[in-house]
Amino acid sequence: MTETTLFYAFGAVAVVASLLVIAQRNPVYSVLLLIGSFGALSGLYVLLDAPFVAVIQIIVYAGAIMVLFLFVVMLLNAPHEDTEYDEHVHPLLRPGPMRFGAVLAIAFGVELVWALTRHIESGPFAGGAVSSVASIGTLLFTDYAFAFEVTSILILVAMMGAVVLARRD
Amino acid sequence: MTPLLIAQIGLTLFVFVALLSSAAVMVYVERKVAALLQQRFGPYLVGPKGLLQPLADVIKLMFKEELRPRAADALLFGLAPIISATCAFAAFAVVPFGASTTLFGLIDTPLRLQVADVNVAILVIFAIASMSVYGIVLAGWSSNSKYSLLGGLRASAQMISYELSYGMALAAVLLVSNSLSVTEIVNSQSGSWWHVLPRWSVFLQPVGFLIFMTAGVAETNRAPFDFPEAEQELVAGYHTEYSSMSFAMFFLAEYINMVTVSAVATDLFLGGWHGPFLPESLGWIWFLLKVGALLFFYVWMRWTLPRYRYDQLMRFGWKVLLPISVINLLVTAAGVLYFGI
């Protein structure tokens, strides 16, 4: 019973925070709200018996990637976006097309929900074991070992690319 | 409301109050030890031998006026010290400080002396350390002043750089002890080799301990890595524009982070609450002694060593400490594989 209430609480926080992320003008507030959304998602992962993924989400996403975003926002010190009442605003950004876009987004959401939830019986989860870090580690280094090594090369390439792109010359 | 639940709530409150008083004690200890190292007296007027000096400091800070620059972002300006203080307290929640006790038979199931017992405790400590970067960077940004912004960005860059070595030293400990739960790591350090040498991890990984303490000092922005709050260069860094209780919260966060790093180092490397001559149930005395020794070491280092310049600090973190910690991890892995330690 507490699990359902916690699910709705975390889910509500995640949805509200994500909505505010795309509605805020100030990019610093957007980044902070997204960190809040990641925290709620981390709580959802704990509810789904995945404590390792929950903590890794905080360490990697909320603790590293968002710090990177925050640094870029602060160092660029970008001016705020134009509001929707400027005269040289793009025709697609006037209130009329924006509302139509919101209707399209809701239609897309309903379609996704329908596609994901048909043919699936929704009962409570089977009483599964909490997957321990040891079992994840074993899987990672045996079945997914190739993907693991390729990921390390991917990170190296991304690091080199970021350094080269952002260099002043 | 079983007795166990009441005991757990009482334990949470006790840990909170103990952390607050440890910050006050650290204020006094720092000033007295600094004075003795510099051959002067230190506080001796307020109370016997100056023991009430922290109380006087807290009362003074509470009565100061709370200022906010007009161009500062009000929401973030108020939020930043809250984030710092909250993360400092939260990191201590998964650190055990004593063996399971039944409180002299008052409760039936043993109570672990730990606020929350998760089986991924080490990762939780690391995660909360990553989150405490935000308090500093938001303080620097929202003050809307150039000293604060520079101090905040430098402090957060330093913290995320030294987190890597911190994590690698933790990973080496995990290899030896085969578990992510801090309680199990401490319990694997009980007993002794040949009845003389206690089975502490520091004897198995001396380099790992040094890396962990160095990265811990850099993480908590203490000397010799305290360039971001250096008084001579940056006014006061990221907390330049803060006064009264917000400033006190930053200070509190710094001291409690020191206590947490010392407590984690004690649990992982120095055997936690195990020690000779005392029974298991009084193990928290040994824990306090070891944490106290590490905190004295912190204060001693601050007032003895000169400060690193910022580029020297970053070069040290990336080019010296990170390769050493990777090599430490490799050597530990080889040792575990071939010698089965």
Next chain:
Amino acid sequence: MLNQYLVLSAILFTIGTAGVFVRRNLITILLSIEIMLNAVNLTFVAFGRALGSADGQIIVFFVMTVAAAEAAVGLAIVITLFRHKESLNPDSFTLLKW
């Protein structure tokens, strides 16, 4: 219970997609991409729990790594673009238009 997690991740994915199309600030577009990736992560973990295997968490591990790499490169590109044009509005980069 699985249905509720899937509905939540569908809602988050929709919010992310709407953010990518609506916002005219490069950094907010990248943030909306991160929202979409998180919704997908939630789907993977929910299915992994429902089917009782740890494969969902392994895929999440890889998705997070790829998201980190993509955020780093994306932000480097944003910095380079900002240096040229002093603007973060994607509508101001029109050099390739005829």
